[in-house]
Every structure is written in structure tokens, then in C-alpha cells.
Amino acid sequence: MSLKPTIGIETHIELNTNTKMFCRCAVVDTDEPNISLCPTCIGLPGALPVPNKKAIEFITLLALSTGCEITSKGMFHRKNYFYPDLPKNYQISQFDLPVGLNGELEIVIDENKDYIQIERVHMEEDTGKSSHSGSGRIESATSTALDFNRSGVPLVEIVTKPVISSSKQAVAYIEELRQLSIDLNISEGRLEKGNLRFDANISVALEDSNELGTKVEIKNMNSLRSLERAIDFEIQRQTKALEDGVEIVQETRHWDENKEVTSTMRSKEGSADYRYFSDPDLPNMFLSDEFIKEVETLMPLLPKAQREELMTTGLSLSQSNILSKSDDWIKKLYVKVFDQTKDSVASYNWITGELQGQMRKANIEVLPEWFNDDYLSEIIELIKSNKISFTSAKIILTEILTAETTPSKVAEQKNLFQENDSEKISEMINQIIKENQDIVDRIKSGEDKLVGFLVGQLMKQSNGSVNPGMAKELLLKELEG
Amino acid sequence: MDVSHLSIREINSLFTKKEIKPSELYSKVFENAANSEAALHAHLTLFEEENIKKAAEADKRFSNSESASLLDGIPIAIKDNINIKNYKTTCSSKMLSNYTSPYDATVIEKLKQQNTLFTGKTNLDEFAMGSSTENSAFGLTKNPWNTDYVPGGSSGGSAASVGARSSIAALGSDTGGSIRQPASFCGLVGFKPTYGTVSRFGLVAFASSLDQIGPITKTVDDSRIIFSSISGEDSRDATSVINNQLDIPSDNTATIGVIKELMEDGISGEAKNEVNKVIEILKSKGYKVKEISIPIIKLSISIYYLIAPAECSANLARFDGVRYGLRVDGNTSYEMMENTRAEGFGAEVKRRILLGTYALSAGYYDEYYGKALQARKEMIDEFAKTFKDVDYLISPTTPTQAFKSGEKTSNPLEMYMSDLCTIPANLAGLPAISIPTGLSKDELPLGVQIMSKPLSDNSLLDFSEIIENEVQFDGQPKGWL
Numbered sequence: 001m002s003l004k005p006t007i008g009i010e011t012h013i014e015l016n017t018n019t020k021m022f023c024r025c026a027v028v029d030t031d032e033p034n035i036s037l038c039p040t041c042i043g044l045p046g047a048l049p050v051p052n053k054k055a056i057e058f059i060t061l062l063a064l065s066t067g068c069e070i071t072s073k074g075m076f077h078r079k080n081y082f083y084p085d086l087p088k089n090y091q092i093s094q095f096d097l098p099v100g101l102n103g104e105l106e107i108v109i110d111e112n113k114d115y116i117q118i119e120r121v122h123m124e125e126d127t128g129k130s131s132h133s134g135s136g137r138i139e140s141a142t143s144t145a146l147d148f149n150r151s152g153v154p155l156v157e158i159v160t161k162p163v164i165s166s167s168k169q170a171v172a173y174i175e176e177l178r179q180l181s182i183d184l185n186i187s188e189g190r191l192e193k194g195n196l197r198f199d200a201n202i203s204v205a206l207e208d209s210n211e212l213g214t215k216v217e218i219k220n221m222n223s224l225r226s227l228e229r230a231i232d233f234e235i236q237r238q239t240k241a242l243e244d245g246v247e248i249v250q251e252t253r254h255w256d257e258n259k260e261v262t263s264t265m266r267s268k269e270g271s272a273d274y275r276y277f278s279d280p281d282l283p284n285m286f287l288s289d290e291f292i293k294e295v296e297t298l299m300p301l302l303p304k305a306q307r308e309e310l311m312t313t314g315l316s317l318s319q320s321n322i323l324s325k326s327d328d329w330i331k332k333l334y335v336k337v338f339d340q341t342k343d344s345v346a347s348y349n350w351i352t353g354e355l356q357g358q359m360r361k362a363n364i365e366v367l368p369e370w371f372n373d374d375y376l377s378e379i380i381e382l383i384k385s386n387k388i389s390f391t392s393a394k395i396i397l398t399e400i401l402t403a404e405t406t407p408s409k410v411a412e413q414k415n416l417f418q419e420n421d422s423e424k425i426s427e428m429i430n431q432i433i434k435e436n437q438d439i440v441d442r443i444k445s446g447e448d449k450l451v452g453f454l455v456g457q458l459m460k461q462s463n464g465s466v467n468p469g470m471a472k473e474l475l476l477k478e479l480e481g
Numbered sequence: 482m483d484v485s486h487l488s489i490r491e492i493n494s495l496f497t498k499k500e501i502k503p504s505e506l507y508s509k510v511f512e513n514a515a516n517s518e519a520a521l522h523a524h525l526t527l528f529e530e531e532n533i534k535k536a537a538e539a540d541k542r543f544s545n546s547e548s549a550s551l552l553d554g555i556p557i558a559i560k561d562n563i564n565i566k567n568y569k570t571t572c573s574s575k576m577l578s579n580y581t582s583p584y585d586a587t588v589i590e591k592l593k594q595q596n597t598l599f600t601g602k603t604n605l606d607e608f609a610m611g612s613s614t615e616n617s618a619f620g621l622t623k624n625p626w627n628t629d630y631v632p633g634g635s636s637g638g639s640a641a642s643v644g645a646r647s648s649i650a651a652l653g654s655d656t657g658g659s660i661r662q663p664a665s666f667c668g669l670v671g672f673k674p675t676y677g678t679v680s681r682f683g684l685v686a687f688a689s690s691l692d693q694i695g696p697i698t699k700t701v702d703d704s705r706i707i708f709s710s711i712s713g714e715d716s717r718d719a720t721s722v723i724n725n726q727l728d729i730p731s732d733n734t735a736t737i738g739v740i741k742e743l744m745e746d747g748i749s750g751e752a753k754n755e756v757n758k759v760i761e762i763l764k765s766k767g768y769k770v771k772e773i774s775i776p777i778i779k780l781s782i783s784i785y786y787l788i789a790p791a792e793c794s795a796n797l798a799r800f801d802g803v804r805y806g807l808r809v810d811g812n813t814s815y816e817m818m819e820n821t822r823a824e825g826f827g828a829e830v831k832r833r834i835l836l837g838t839y840a841l842s843a844g845y846y847d848e849y850y851g852k853a854l855q856a857r858k859e860m861i862d863e864f865a866k867t868f869k870d871v872d873y874l875i876s877p878t879t880p881t882q883a884f885k886s887g888e889k890t891s892n893p894l895e896m897y898m899s900d901l902c903t904i905p906a907n908l909a910g911l912p913a914i915s916i917p918t919g920l921s922k923d924e925l926p927l928g929v930q931i932m933s934k935p936l937s938d939n940s941l942l943d944f945s946e947i948i949e950n951e952v953q954f955d956g957q958p959k960g961w962l
Contacts, residue, residue, distance in 0.1 A: 087799060281689050
């Protein structure tokens with residue numbers, strides 16, 4: 001039996017507006033509960049919602065950036081369901097007239113591009129937060145504490161068509177969406193804070209079938225690791241069920257991080273009746289052509305275009321992709337260093353490899369003030385002109401990350417400039433040969449490995465200042481001669 | 482000197498001339514309340530003590546000739562579904578019997594700026610659902626003209642309060658006639674402004690697309706004064722509109738339409754006589770009067786009893802015992818919510834929530850709510866067409882005089898029919914006013930209703946004042962004054 005999985009993803013992105021979606025309460029990032037509330041966001045009698053223009057601008061920006069058609073006459077709907085952390089017991093959302101429809105997002109896996117079709121981009125308000133004690137579920141909790149700071153925070157929901165076929169694709173899609181939201185400056189994009197949360201709809205069907213299998217929804221994941229593992233688990237579970245002839249039930253499942261399994265949350269989700277109707281408190285929302293044009297002027301260079309630009313410098317697609325998903329200062333540094341050195345590989349390797357590696361090790365998040373962008377170019381040029389060795393370059397980098405100095409100053413102080421004069425090197429080699437005649441004999445009788453020992457001796461005696469490539473070459477010549 | 486029977490402008494003039502002090506009038510209205518309250522039960526709470534100081538401040542302003550407002554020192558009663566900061570807002574429901582509002586409705590803020598004195602909160606049908614003020618969890622209100630009869634509803638407490646002169650004017654809310662019908666039953670002027678001209682912020686929502694706050698007063702001019710004080714665009718209500726008033730003629734160049742469908746079966750002879758009496762007066766003054774037909778008006782009650790319950794089913798979902806109001810415990814949070822709602826809401830409220838929930842349910846939406854929306858749109862179009870031919874529309878306000886307490890409580894459908902003439906203005910968002918014109922053979926007041934196109938409120942008031950002056954209705958409820 002040849003089976004294929006089909007996955008659709010719904011992602012909620014928390015927008016980084018200053019105030020909430022329908023009131024003027026500040027959006028706060030704190031553990032102290034219930035400090036940013038008003039009659040509207042806790043659903044007091046008589047309070048009314050007024051839309052946040054900035055949030056609508058952000059959602060329009062996201063819809064435009066994914067190539068969606070914009071619904072100029074959008075509408076807010078009420079989604080009715082009872083839950084203690086939903087103050088009005090309905091959520092203001094969008095239904096049949098979302099801000100954006102039918103878009104597409106380019107994703108990258110290794111050296112390949114792929115395109116994920118977007119069904120819709122719409123706005124909704126977040127709920128409050130429940131903390132259940134005695135149990136993780138409200139049904140069996142002994143008590144539940146409610147925090148409404150999050151209630152009414154604007155969210156944008158992006159729904160893909162059922163076009164994703166693997167966990168790898170799903171992860172690449174979320175990585176792309178996350179970066180897009182950061183570049184658009186509409187979200188912090190911090191997964192660990194729940195800025196992005198995703199639900200995956202997964203079904204498995206026969207390879208040659210035109211119909212999708214029964215779908216199962218996995219709710220509320222906020223890490224790429226969970227997404228990947230939950231999808232893989234669910235594909236395996238459903239595949240096995242189909243192979244064993246067991247019927248798959250349409251249901252909502254919960255991903256258990258610790259046990260690494262999915263389990264039933266509630267079945268027949270498909271029959272939940274939210275009784276959507278247009279919110280009479282919020283008259284039709286018109287997105288005028290002028291408004292859309294205004295939003296378009298805010299459009300930054302998108303990750304896809306960034307990759308294309310980076311590839312023109314000579315980077316591969318996957319390298320360009322990694323850079324496009326790096327912090328802004330890294331992207332900028334790359335462009336600068338490449339401009340100066342015209343060496344894309346060295347620029348890329350030094351920035352994404354050594355520099356970021358050393359910073360991580362030293363626990364530095366931002367470059368020190370004195371760190372001049374030109375320093376990396378200088379280091380690369382020094383290596384290329386054989387003035388320093390790669391090892392010395394690493395030492396130099398460590399120094400300039402910890403103290404206010406420059407690459408050439410460090411090289412000079414630490415005596416890291418390489419000896420490139422072949423006569424001088426030959427003199428030193430002769431000396432080494434004299435001192436290690438026994439080793440030389442053994443090499444001559446076939447113990448080639450010992451060449452390295454002699455090079456090492458040379459480096460030691462020269463305090464590492466000899467160009468190791470030249471040293472080896474000259475040494476071999478000498479031994480042969 | 483008792484001035485409680487005078488109009489606001491007359492009273493203000495006496496205040497200004499220092500012939501009477503605001504505090505004297507203030508004491509007088511509470512004396513009236515003391516005499517009538519036991520028999521009428523117009524109020525749920527009276528604020529006498531709290532506002533004595535404010536009355537004294539008003540005295541000072543007038544004695545120093547510092548008052549700038551027509552409403553300064555005027556005692557006004559407020560329907561108990563409008564929030565006044567730090568006072569209870571019960572909506573005549575057990576659900577909110579212990580609820581104190583932490584904020585002022587926009588209309589209250591505006592009246593406070595005018596130095597109005599609030600006398601108390603008036604009784605209503607629970608959450609403004611009803612036509613007789615018999616659906617109150619705190620006991621029914623009686624008609625000041627004859628206590629065997631209902632005062633109408635849902636703003637029956639406000640009408641009874643003004644009728645018994647326990648206040649000079651009152652605020653009510655009108656979703657399907659809840660200002661105009663009780664005003665008519667109590668021999669008063671009741672004005673429902675154009676939808677959106679008065680902010681709904683702070684009015685506990687029944688049906689958001691229909692609700693509108695307005696005055697119940699003794700004279701048209703009193704309604705005009707209050708309307709001009711409470712109207713205006715509000716940034717906290719997305720449905721509020723800029724009050725750009727249209728100027729339509731009120732003199733005898735105006736054309737008056739008599740709505741055929743509201744002069745047919747189901748309308749009592751007495752109610753029709755009042756309309757005909759006014760038509761004769763208008764004709765004699767040179768107005769052009771013609772019969773017009775708006776067939777869709779016959780569907781008003783059907784449309785209304787789908788749209789209003791649908792909206793209320795969501796609007797009242799917030800009353801769940803979680804954050805405020807009544808809480809009846811249960812074993813789980815859902816059981817608590819169920820128990821709270823079962824005990825907190827009265828029969829009529831439950832009936833409408835069920836009706837609305839049903840009308841919005843999957844599979845029924847198109848058949849019921851969807852069709853009602855469509856019919857409502859047709860009605861709006863029909864009115865717009867009609868107003869190309871006529872400037873004002875005249876009809877009875879109610880099909881009959883006030884009915885007896887208990888007469889219709891067992892037959893909800895019959896009760897709903899009493900709003901036949903008033904509902905169309907809510908569905909179409911039109912300004913509409915009820916003016917008292919005469920008495921029935923049972924010595925109970927009767928009124929006529931005038932409607933005009935949206936945003937012609939001021940012209941409608943001017944035209945109504947002409948009728949008021951011609952009719953010279955001077956009936957007074959006996960026994961209380």
C-alpha cells in the first residue's frame with residue numbers, strides 16, 4: 001500500500017502593536033496578571049470594540065507580502081463559543097471576508113525552492129490565559145486562574161491550503177513565515193514566547209487517490225521541534241492504522257512534548273458550530289485603494305528577494321536562505337564585507353561560522369561598539385595575502401571581540417604576522433633537520449607521517465609565525481633533495 | 482413653588498431668574514417619588530442623598546450667574562441598562578443584581594458635563610426585552626395614569642418616572658420601540674434618534690444594530706435639548722456617526738406620508754383616530770398628505786424577532802459568572818456557567834437567547850438569520866425610496882392604548898405585536914418620535930409616531946413641535962401630583 005500524507009497549517013502570529021486590537025490597553029510582556037485591562041477587553045456590560053488601525057495595516061502588509069488578493073470590503077464576525085478565558089464568550093474574528101485570500105509563500109529546503117499556497121490571511125483577537133491547577137485540562141482542574149492581559153491582543157491567522165507533504169516542508173514554511181513577520185516588523189517572531197503558534201491538519205491517503213484522507217488536527221504547538229515530531233508521529237500513526245485497516249477518526253489531538261505522542265483532545269471537531277455572524281458593533285471595514293497603496297510603501301525587501309540578491313554575490317541558495325533568516329546586523333555585515341572583499345565564500349564563512357560561533361561561546365549577543373565592520377574584511381584580506389594564518393586569524397577575532405583594538409594591532413602585538421620569506425624559512429628548516437636527524441632518517445625510510453612532526457617543530461620554534469603551507473612545501477623539497 | 486410640571490427651558494429660565502433653586506426642584510421630585518413609588522415602582526434605585534451636594538452646587542452656579550447649560554440642575558432619571566460609574570447597573574436582571582459599573586456611559590459623561598442631576602435608575606424589562614416592564618426581576622412597574630395598566634416597555638420605569646414627575650426627563654433605550662411605546666402609553670414624548678447619532682458606549686447591549694439611547698420627556702423641546710446634549714460621534718463606538726444633520730422642511734411645504742400598512746387590521750379604531758385627527762390638522766395648515774404603501778413593513782416583526790434575538794444570543798453570552806455578576810457554583814467551570822445562566826436569566830431573556838442561537842445555527846442560518854438580513858436590507862431600500870416622495874411618515878405609535886398588567890404575559894406573540902409600528906424605524910435606523918395627542922375612552926393616553934430619513938432628527942423635532950402646538954395635549958395623570 002503506497003500512502004501519501006497531506007498537511008495544512010494554521011498559524012497564529014501575535015502582532016507587535018502598542019495597543020490591543022479593539023481597545024487602547026497596552027500590549028504588555030509580563031508575568032504579572034491582569035494589569036492591562038479595560039471594560040472592553042474583559043467584556044464588561046456596555047463596552048464596545050473599536051478596531052486598531054495599526055493592526056489592520058500589519059495584517060494587510062502580511063497579506064500583500066504573500067501575494068494575497070486583498071478583500072477591500074472585509075468584515076468582522078463573531079465566533080461564538082463558551083470558555084472562561086474568552087471574556088465575551090465570542091471571539092471577534094473574520095469569516096467569509098478575510099483581509100487576504102489566495103496567496104503563496106516561497107520556502108527553501110537545502111538547494112531547492114518550493115511554494116506553499118496560502119488560502120487566507122485574517123485578523124482575530126487573542127483570548128486570555130488560563131492556568132489550571134490539579135490538572136492540565138479545564139474539565140478536571142480543581143481551580144483555574146485567569147489572566148486577561150493577553151485578551152484582545154491582535155493576532156493574524158495564516159491558513160495554508162492542504163499542500164504540505166512532509167514535516168521538513170512544514171518546518172521550512174514556519175521558518176519562512178517567522179522571518180517574513182520579523183522583516184515586515186509586525187511581530188517579534190519569538191517562538192519561545194508563543195508569538196507564533198500553529199495547528200497542523202494531517203491526513204494520509206493512497207498515493208493515487210484524488211481525495212484526501214480523514215484529517216486530524218494537532219492543536220497549539222509553538223516550537224519547530226514539536227511541529228516536526230508531531231507531524232512525523234501522526235503520519236506514522238495514521239499510516240499504520242490504514243495498513244492495519246483501522247478507521248481514522250476525525251478529531252483534534254494534543255501533542256505531548258514529554259511522551260512525544262499525540263492523544264485525543266476531542267473528537268468530531270468538524271461539527272463544532274461557532275454560529276458566525278457579522279459583528280453588529282463593527283460596521284463593514286473598507287480597505288480603500290489609498291490605504292492599500294500607503295501600506296505598500298511600508299513593504300521592506302522580503303526574504304525571497306533578499307535571497308535572490310544574496311545569490312548574485314555568489315552564495316548558494318541554502319547559504320542565501322540561512323543569511324536571509326539571520327538577524328539584520330548579520331545580513332548587513334555580510335553585504336559590507338562582501339563589498340570590500342568580493343569573496344562571498346570567505347565573507348559567509350567568517351560571519352556565519354567563526355564570528356557567530358565565537359560570539360555564542362563568549363555569550364555576546366551584539367557586536368561590541370568598537371567592532372568596526374571593516375575588521376572582518378581586514379582579517380580576510382590578511383589571510384588571502386598570506387600575512388596571517390587561519391589559526392592566527394581566529395586568535396585576532398577573539399581579541400577584537402574582547403578588547404578595543406584592531407586586527408593589525410593584535411597581529412603585531414602577538415607576533416602573528418607570518419614569515420613568508422622562503423630564504424628565512426629554509427634557514428629555519430635546515431636548523432630543524434640538523435636537530436632532528438633521527439626523524440629525518442625515519443621519514444626517508446618510509447614513515448611519511450613524521451613530516452607533520454617536523455612542521456610542528458618548525459611552527460613551535462617560530463612561535464607559529466611561519467606560513468605553514470610554505471613551510472611544508474619547502475620542508476618536503478629539502479627532504480627530497 | 483412646584484415647577485416639576487414645567488419644561489426644561491421654562492425651569493432653566495426660573496433658575497436663571499433666581500425664582501427657584503435647583504435644590505428646591507430636586508427636593509420636589511423626590512417628594513413626588515415618595516408619593517408615587519410604592520404604587521408605581523418606577524425606580525430600582527433613587528439617588529437622593531448622593532446628589533444633594535450636587536444640587537447645592539447648582540444653586541451656587543445660578544446664584545452666581547455662572548451656569549452655562551440648559552440642563553444644569555435638571556433632575557433626570559436613567560434607565561438601568563445605562564452605566565453610571567460607581568452605581569449599580571442591574572438591567573433588571575438577577576444576573577447583575579450585585580453589579581456596579583466602574584465606568585460612565587458616554588451619554589452619562591456628556592450629561593455630567595452639563596451638570597445634570599441624576600435622580601435614580603429606572604426599572605425595565607430584563608435586558609430591555611419586553612413591552613410592558615413586567616419582565617423585571619425586581620417587580621413590575623405600573624402606569625401612572627392607571628395602575629391597573631402597564632406603563633409599556635422596556636423603558637417603562639423611565640416613562641413612569643417622568644409621568645409621575647419623579648424626574649423632569651429620563652433616558653431610555655429603544656431597540657424595537659422601547660422608548661416610544663412607553664412614552665405613548667404614559668402620555669409623553671419619546672424620541673429614538675437616528676441609529677449612530679447617540680453613542681452606545683456604556684449602554685448594555687441587547688441588539689447592537691438596533692439599540693439606540695434617547696429621551697422620554699414631557700415636551701418635544703425637552704427631547705431636543707437632551708438629544709443635542711447626548712449626541713455626537715464617539716471614538717469609543719465604531720457604529721457612531723458624525724451628526725451631520727440634513728435640513729428638510731418642517732413648514733407646510735413638507736409632504737406627509739400615511740403608511741397604509743400601519744392603518745389596517747390589528748390597529749385599534751382609537752389609534753387610527755388619533756392619526757386621522759393629526760392628518761386633518763396638517764391638511765388644514767396646508768401640508769400635503771398622501772397615503773403611501775411599504776408592503777415589507779408587514780414583515781417587521783418576523784424580521785425583528787430573528788435579528789434581535791440572534792444578536793442578543795451573542796451579546797448576553799458574557800454573563801457567565803466568571804468575572805462579575807451572579808455566580809451559581811457547579812462541579813466544573815462549565816457547570817458553573819450553566820447553573821449561573823439558568824438561574825440568572827428570566828424566561829423572556831432565555832426565550833430570546835434560544836431563538837437567536839437557533840436562528841444562527843449551522844443549517845438554519847440561511848433560512849432564518851440570512852433571510853432576515855436580506856429582508857431588512859430591502860426594507861431600508863424601500864424607506865429610502867419612500868423618502869424621495871415624502872418628508873415625514875405618520876402612523877400610530879402603538880396599535881392600542883396601554884394594556885392591563887398580566888393581560889399579555891402568557892402570550893408572548895401578542896406582546897410582540899404591540900411593537901408593530903415602532904420596529905420598522907429600528908430596522909431601518911430612522912429617527913422616530915412619539916407625540917401624545919389624546920386620550921382613549923378609558924382615559925389612557927394615545928400617541929402618534931412620526932418618522933423621517935436618517936440624520937434628519939432636528940427637522941423631525943421641529944415638525945413634531947408644530948404638531949404638538951396644534952394638538953395642545955394637556956392631559957395629566959391624576960392622583961400623584
